[in-house]
């Protein structure tokens with residue numbers, strides 16, 4: 001599942017290979033992939049537009065078009081957004097195909113069809129077309145402060161891992177990087193979010209920034225020519241501390257990495273290196 005670093009890698013690819021190009025034709029092969037407006041207006045609105053900028057907020061890609069129109073994209077579970085040569089790929093999971101003036105194609109592929117594209121007509125904006133953008137917490141790479149985290153986690157009875165995944169607290173952090181961040185800070189994923197102190201929050205902020213920046217750099221180096229949302233998770237996994245390493249020895253102490261179910265996801269951790277925080281006394 002693409003997380004912030006993967007989406008940022010796609011954004012960098014779009015900035016490089018899509019900005020300045022324009023849409024000559026739009027084909028929607030799967031209706032469910034379009035979130036707004038109608039298919040007819042989606043096709044009509046996008047056709048002929050040129051791409052001005054590629055931005056990101058959380059895990060949303062916000063592609064700015066001429067005449068103040070826009071194209072929002074969320075990859076969700078399995079979506080991929082690729083700028084490709086025509087002969088580049090097979091069409092198995094192709095959901096939306098946009099032909100470009102340069103002769104390339106912008107392809108939205110999505111095996112599980114949870115991903116969405118939204119057209120934002122001139123006069124409307126991303127925030128009203130995609131209301132969930134309004135609920136996103138701050139960007140983790142935009143100077144997150146320990147104070148903010150302590151306040152956001154205060155009185156939260158949920159596990160810290162669950163709180164880190166809450167997009168209204170921090171935008172864009174997902175399962176892989178939340179596990180990695182907690183390992184690096186030595187905090188057990190089942191610790192109560194409300195027990196995080198200023199000192200631990202400071203460590204979390206550093207670990208979040210370092211982990212995400214490293215993953216973006218890693219994605220950036222695998223980005224050869226096109227917006228590459230595949231393979232980044234897989235590559236990262238080879239060097240992860242805990243994510244995807246159940247029953248394997250901890251890279252620090254050799255203890256077997258454990259995995260527990262948590263709020264419908266799983267958390268990976270080292271029981272030796274990561275300690276449960278003690279609840280603060282009121």
Ligand SMILES: [Zn+2]
Pocket residue numbers: 250251252253254255270271272273274
């Ligand atoms: Zn360990």
